[in-house]
Amino acid sequence: MRYFLAIYVLVIVGAVSILGVRGSFSTKPPLEVFPDMDRQNKLRPQAANGFFASGRTSQPYVAGTIARGAPYQDLPVNTGRISGTTNFVSTIPVVINESLLERGRQRYDINCSPCHGANGDGKGITTKYGMVAVANFHDSRIVKMSAGEIFDTITNGKNLMGSYGANIDISDRWAIIAYLRALQRSRLAVADELPENERAALQ
Numbered sequence: 533m534r535y536f537l538a539i540y541v542l543v544i545v546g547a548v549s550i551l552g553v554r555g556s557f558s559t560k561p562p563l564e565v566f567p568d569m570d571r572q573n574k575l576r577p578q579a580a581n582g583f584f585a586s587g588r589t590s591q592p593y594v595a596g597t598i599a600r601g602a603p604y605q606d607l608p609v610n611t612g613r614i615s616g617t618t619n620f621v622s623t624i625p626v627v628i629n630e631s632l633l634e635r636g637r638q639r640y641d642i643n644c645s646p647c648h649g650a651n652g653d654g655k656g657i658t659t660k661y662g663m664v665a666v667a668n669f670h671d672s673r674i675v676k677m678s679a680g681e682i683f684d685t686i687t688n689g690k691n692l693m694g695s696y697g698a699n700i701d702i703s704d705r706w707a708i709i710a711y712l713r714a715l716q717r718s719r720l721a722v723a724d725e726l727p728e729n730e731r732a733a734l735q
């Protein structure tokens with residue numbers, strides 16, 4: 533009976549202390565058992581910020597940013613195909629200059645040479661570790677292949693080759709193709725195309 537009374541009193545005290553204060557107000561912060569990331573360090577848009585030179589938190593878009601909802605442009609440079617058709621463009625639809633080729637060389641060495649080899653003969657390092665049937669860019673079939681089809685191969689992959697569209701952005705794909713053409717040319721040039729003095733040195 534004593535225990536019953538003690539428990540009875542405890543239950544009443546407990547119930548009143550939990551339920552009895554409902555509806556009353558307090559200026560003290562609430563007890564937080566699980567804070568659920570209610571408070572966190574973050575930058576608020578438009579707020580001042582000493583970290584950036586502009587003194588602002590919101591920064592301008594990075595050059596080349598395209599809005600998610602921007603209209604898709606059916607242009608050869610984006611698709612490798614003649615606008616409005618499914619036909620591949622035969623040539624590279626961007627301006628080719630030395631800096632593009634240099635960029636292409638660098639991107640080729642990173643992304644393609646492990647399989648296709650530094651000179652494009654299909655004997656990259658991965659062939660020593662079981663990669664098979666890697667295309668040789670000096671095969672006449674690939675020499676004749678349109679630039680658009682190579683663009684499509686990089687973007688979507690082909691047969692055993694995986695796609696690199698997610699890793700290599702569009703301008704770099706064309707840069708790689710320009711360099712790939714230079715690699716092919718390096719084996720196709722004839723002596724008559726050399727400048728006078730270099731032709732003499734060759735003979």
Ligand code: HEC
Binds near residue numbers: 640690
């Ligand atoms: C992981 C290895 C690997 C990498 C990296 C790779 N390729 Fe390939 N590539 C292949 C293989 C394997 C084939 C042969 C595919 C087949 O016909 O089964 C191939 C085929 C090709 C072809 C010929 C497609 C055809 O129609 O026969 C082209 C062009 C090509 N690759 C370009 C590239 C370029 C450009 C890069 C760099 C951006 C690249 N590849 C990176 C493995 C690779």
